Amino acid sequence: MMRLVLFVVLGVFCIYYLIPLVVMIATSLKSLEEIRAGSLLSLPQEVRLDAWGKAWNSACVGVRCNGLQPYVWNSVLMTVPAVLISTMLGALNGYALTKWRFRGADVIFALILFGAFIPFQVVLLPMARTLGQFGLAGTVPGLILVHSVYGLAFTTLFFRNFFIGVSDGILQAAKIDGAGFFRIFFGIVLPMSIPAIVVTVIWQFTQIWNDFLFGVAFTVGDSNPVTVALNNLVNTSTGVKEYNVDMAAAIIAALPTLVVYVVAGAYFVRGLSAGAVKG
Amino acid sequence: MAAGIRLEQVQKFFGANEVIRKIDLNIEPGEFVVLVGPSGCGKSTLLNLIAGLETLSSGHIHIGGAQVDDTPPRDRDIAMVFQSYALYPTKTVRHNITFGMQTRNIPKPDQEAAVDEFARLLQIDQLLERKPGQLSGGQRQRVAMGRALVRKPAVFLFDEPLSNLDAKLRIEMRTEIKKLHQRLGKTVVYVTHDQIEAMTLATRIAVMDDGSIRQFADPATIYENPADLFVAGFMGSPPMNMVPGRLVWDEGLFVVPEREHEGGLRFPIPAAAAARLGDDAGRKVVLGLRPETIFAAGTELPGPNRFVFEREVDVVEPTGPDTMIVFSVGGQDLIARVRPEDARAPGCSFRFEVDMDKAKIFDSETGLRL
Numbered sequence: 001m002m003r004l005v006l007f008v009v010l011g012v013f014c015i016y017y018l019i020p021l022v023v024m025i026a027t028s029l030k031s032l033e034e035i036r037a038g039s040l041l042s043l044p045q046e047v048r049l050d051a052w053g054k055a056w057n058s059a060c061v062g063v064r065c066n067g068l069q070p071y072v073w074n075s076v077l078m079t080v081p082a083v084l085i086s087t088m089l090g091a092l093n094g095y096a097l098t099k100w101r102f103r104g105a106d107v108i109f110a111l112i113l114f115g116a117f118i119p120f121q122v123v124l125l126p127m128a129r130t131l132g133q134f135g136l137a138g139t140v141p142g143l144i145l146v147h148s149v150y151g152l153a154f155t156t157l158f159f160r161n162f163f164i165g166v167s168d169g170i171l172q173a174a175k176i177d178g179a180g181f182f183r184i185f186f187g188i189v190l191p192m193s194i195p196a197i198v199v200t201v202i203w204q205f206t207q208i209w210n211d212f213l214f215g216v217a218f219t220v221g222d223s224n225p226v227t228v229a230l231n232n233l234v235n236t237s238t239g240v241k242e243y244n245v246d247m248a249a250a251i252i253a254a255l256p257t258l259v260v261y262v263v264a265g266a267y268f269v270r271g272l273s274a275g276a277v278k279g
Numbered sequence: 280m281a282a283g284i285r286l287e288q289v290q291k292f293f294g295a296n297e298v299i300r301k302i303d304l305n306i307e308p309g310e311f312v313v314l315v316g317p318s319g320c321g322k323s324t325l326l327n328l329i330a331g332l333e334t335l336s337s338g339h340i341h342i343g344g345a346q347v348d349d350t351p352p353r354d355r356d357i358a359m360v361f362q363s364y365a366l367y368p369t370k371t372v373r374h375n376i377t378f379g380m381q382t383r384n385i386p387k388p389d390q391e392a393a394v395d396e397f398a399r400l401l402q403i404d405q406l407l408e409r410k411p412g413q414l415s416g417g418q419r420q421r422v423a424m425g426r427a428l429v430r431k432p433a434v435f436l437f438d439e440p441l442s443n444l445d446a447k448l449r450i451e452m453r454t455e456i457k458k459l460h461q462r463l464g465k466t467v468v469y470v471t472h473d474q475i476e477a478m479t480l481a482t483r484i485a486v487m488d489d490g491s492i493r494q495f496a497d498p499a500t501i502y503e504n505p506a507d508l509f510v511a512g513f514m515g516s517p518p519m520n521m522v523p524g525r526l527v528w529d530e531g532l533f534v535v536p537e538r539e540h541e542g543g544l545r546f547p548i549p550a551a552a553a554a555r556l557g558d559d560a561g562r563k564v565v566l567g568l569r570p571e572t573i574f575a576a577g578t579e580l581p582g583p584n585r586f587v588f589e590r591e592v593d594v595v596e597p598t599g600p601d602t603m604i605v606f607s608v609g610g611q612d613l614i615a616r617v618r619p620e621d622a623r624a625p626g627c628s629f630r631f632e633v634d635m636d637k638a639k640i641f642d643s644e645t646g647l648r649l
Contacts, residue, residue, distance in 0.1 A: 169365030172332050173426070177379030178353035187378070191369035 028052060028247035035243050051244035055252055059245050061233045062221065068249055070222070071229035075209060075256075078140050078225055082147035083204045089148070090155020090200060091193060095185055097156070098163040099171050109160060115153030123150070124217050131218060138220045146218060147208045154207075155200050162196035163189070198264050206257045226253045281308040281466045282343030282356065282433035284329060289338035291324055298324050300490040301338065306483075308343075311460050311467045315477040316487035316513070322470045323438055325487070329468060330436050331355050343433050353382075355434075358427035362439040364419045366411040366426075373407040376426050393429040401425050417448045424459075437469040441476065453479060474514045478502065486510045508646040511567050511639060517603060520568045520613040522546075523643055528560040534640070536566070536609035544608055549584040549635050556640065556649055564649065567639035570603065573615035576630035584635040592629050595622055604629065 023040055028051050030044040038045075057067035096102075097109050127146055128137070136142030166189070174184045190197075215225040224232070230253045234246045284306040291299035298321045306312050314322040327333040329340060331352035340347050347355050358379075366375050373394060380390045398404040401421045411419055420440065427435060440456070441449045457480055460467055471477055477484050478498045485495045486509070494506040505511035511519050524536040524546075532553035533545040546566055548556070576587045593612070594605035602622040604615045606629070615631055623629050640649045 167363055167365060169361040169363045170367060172327075172330075172352075173359065173361060173365040174367070174378070175332065176330060176352045176357065176359050177426075177430075178382040179378070183382060188367050188369075192367075 024247045024251055028244050028251060030244055032240070032242060032244060051242070052248040052252075054242075055233075055245045055249035059233055059242075059249065060236060061224075061229045062236075068226055068229055068233065068252055071224055071226040072252065072256075074140060074219075074223060074229075075226040078143045078147070079205060079208045079256075082144045082151065082208050083201055085144070085148040086151030086155050086204055087197060087200045089152055090157075091159045091190065091197070092185065093152070093156040094159025094161075094163045095189055097160050099166070099168070099184075099189070100181065109156070112153055112156050115150070116157060120150065120213055124213075127214075128218065138218065138223060140219070140223050143214060143218055143223075143225070146214050147211065150214075151204050151207065155204060158200045158203070159193065159196055162193055166192060202261055202264050205260045209257050229253075281464055283308045283310075283341075284434060284466065284468065285341040286325075286329075287339040287341075289325070289328060289340060290336045291321075291328060291333065292336045298490050299328065299336075302490075302492055304485060304492065304495065306466060306468065308466055309464050311457075311469065311480055311482045313469045313471060313477040313481035313484050314487055315471055315474060315484055318472055320487045321490040322472075322487050326359075326436055326438055326468060326470045329434075330357055330359055356432050357434045357436055358430040358432040359436040359438065360423050360427050360440045362442055364411075364423040364443075366419055366422055368411050371408050371410055372403060372414070372422050372425075375411065375422055376429055379426065379430055393431075394425075397425045397428045400428070416444055417452065420444060420448075420452060424456075428459075428463075432465070434466045434468065437467065439471055440469075442471070442473070456480065475516065478514070484514075486513060488513075504648070505567075505639065506648055508565060508567070508641045511641070511648075515569060517570050517614050517616075519639075520570065520573070522566040522568065522608060522611065522613065524564060524566055524609070526556065526560050526562045526564055532556060532560075534564060534566045536611070538611075539609040544588055546633065546638065547584075547586055547635060548638070548640070552638075552640065563643040565641040565643050565646075567641060568613070568633060569637065570614045570616040572634045572637040573613070573631050575615075575617045575621035576632040578618060578621055579632070579634075582634065582636070586633045586635050587630060588633075589628055589630050592623050592625050592627050595625060597622070606631070 019041075026043055027035060027040075029047045029049070030038070031046070031048055031050075034045060055067055057069050058065055059067045061068070061071065093112065097105050131137045131142045131145070134142070134145075136145060170188065170192075171184060174188050179187060209225075210227060211225070212227045212231070215228045216231075219225065219228065230249055233249050284304070286302055286304040289299055289302045289304075290297070302325065314325060316322050324333060328335060329342075331347065331350060335348055342355055342357070367378065370378065376394050376397070377390045380393065385393075394407070395404070398407060401424060403418065403421045403425060406414060406418060406422070411422065414422065420443075423440070437456075441452050444452060453476060456469075460480075469476075469480060478501075481498055483495060483497050484501050486493045486501065488509050494501060494510045496504075501510060501514055505514065508521065512521065522534070522536050524534045524539075526548075527533045527535050527545065531550075532548040534548060535545045536543075539545075590606040590608070592604055593607055596603040596605065597619060600619075601616045602619045604617055604622060605612050606615065607613065641647060642649055
């Protein structure tokens with residue numbers, strides 16, 4: 001009896017979460033007439049992919065009508081380097097903070113951690129000044145810098161917590177084997193930290209890809225990331241509201257994070273069980 | 280080539296805590312020195328100081344005649360085996376062993392030759408392509424030893440290498456380590472809290488307590504002539520019986536146990552020992568009697584200075600080759616080691632014989648051997 005209640009409750013929650021997605025997919029596959037005629041929840045009578053095509057390469061974002069395609073590319077150009085840089089630096093930070101303990105390491109870690117609690121709105125103006133000084137205002141490299149810097153707090157935290165569980169003996173053995181700071185890092189420590197790398201990459205990719213605030217504040221027009229472009233596409237105030245195109249565009253913008261989670265998440269679970277090595 | 284190790288006034292603080300208290304130690308080339316003591320006595324810290332994994336607070340360390348106070352571990356010509364083995368989990372056994380040679384840019388063919396040589400010696404040649412996670416505890420132990428051996432260093436450092444193994448394997452590996460030392464003749468410094476390991480392996484034992492070395496001597500001396508109560512109590516299993524009492528002169532020197540009733544037991548001190556003690560009647564002492572020096576009366580060849588007394592058996596503990604009999608003197612439990620066939624049931628009266636020549640007498644205030 002309890003089981004039944006449990007499944008009913010879980011089922012209700014599943015529906016609750018899945019219905020918006022179902023509506024989005026269904027709507028994106030309908031024609032405009034069908035959307036106007038039918039109900040929100042009905043499935044498409046005829047599956048049409050025009051809306052997806054339009055969202056991808058011919059919908060108007062602002063004054064340009066090339067679809068989301070160039071902006072997806074912007075987001076990729078921004079996200080991939082920012083994820084790599086912040087993950088790499090986070091790993092190096094965590095390694096130095098736990099395995100090469102130096103005077104003041106705890107204070108420095110506390111200060112870095114503090115960065116995780118700063119609301120991003122607070123840093124918009126100082127960051128804008130900084131980007132201006134560097135000549136990076138309104139560019140994709142500027143956005144890479146912003147995301148790398150503000151990702152550091154979280155990536156450092158992730159890696160620090162992972163490395164704290166790595167036996168110091170392994171480091172000592174490597175030192176006696178003659179390896180130095182970077183040799184131990186790249187040769188021994190980094191290969192051990194694949195689970196931490198995957199978690200950090202998923203987290204950073206999701207954060208940076210989905211970011212709207214920095215994108216809207218620090219880029220203009222052609223260098224907008226896809227999140228900002230999606231907003232501009234949906235909020236176009238002229239012409240007929242094309243719900244099917246809006247829905248398709250929203251799904252396109254959200255798809256990469258989903259793919260990263262599915263691909264890397266599966267690897268993560270496999271990595272956990274296959275690499276189960278005790279000290 | 281083996282190298283000697285010399286410690287001079289070595290001192291180490293963790294914060295305000297003095298964990299190594301100005302230790303002097305001179306280890307000859309080719310010696311097998313065991314640092315033994317209870318946990319927290321500083322033995323692992325001392326080993327890490329020799330390895331260079333910890334920095335000295337003050338004092339000097341010499342390895343092979345060279346002062347190495349500020350030399351990083353990799354340049355000290357040492358290799359180390361860790362308690363947790365500390366194998367690199369993502370590398371195969373082969374690469375675990377060759378990592379140190381790679382960092383030293385030793386040519387590939389030489390690396391291969393060294394791996395082959397020691398893999399065969401340690402019987403891990405079947406395991407070279409496996410990861411540490413696929414090995415048993417004993418196999419990991421061998422790999423950790425292999426990693427140390429291929430370096431061909433002047434000094435080997437072992438940090439409780441056997442404490443994670445089960446009892447049977449531990450004894451096997453203990454013998455193998457001793458064989459390796461005899462074959463290679465390298466200097467070894469070995470840390471353990473297991474006094475049997477210390478006794479079986481060492482050419483000399485350093486018994487440590489609270490950051491200092493209580494006694495540094497060969498195993499027989501440590502066992503037969505302990506410098507103080509701590510060393511006497513730490514080495515030996517079951518531990519030495521410690522009977523607190525005082526010296527009494529009555530046409531010969533006796534130890535009267537504390538709280539022993541009037542006219543009860545008193546242990547006669549052999550004339551030679553009495554002469555050493557002098558006329559010190561009334562002095563508070565601790566009488567140390569190892570369990571094997573108390574046996575069933577008449578079961579050993581007669582000797583001088585035997586003392587026979589009767590007590591009731593409290594507890595009988597058979598161990599197989601011997602049986603331990605627990606009895607009480609002055610309200611304190613003592614253990615005698617008798618042959619199994621001589622044992623009696625609890626409650627029976629039993630005639631014990633003590634070899635008083637083997638008795639040790641300690642000052643009860645300072646703990647020092649008298």
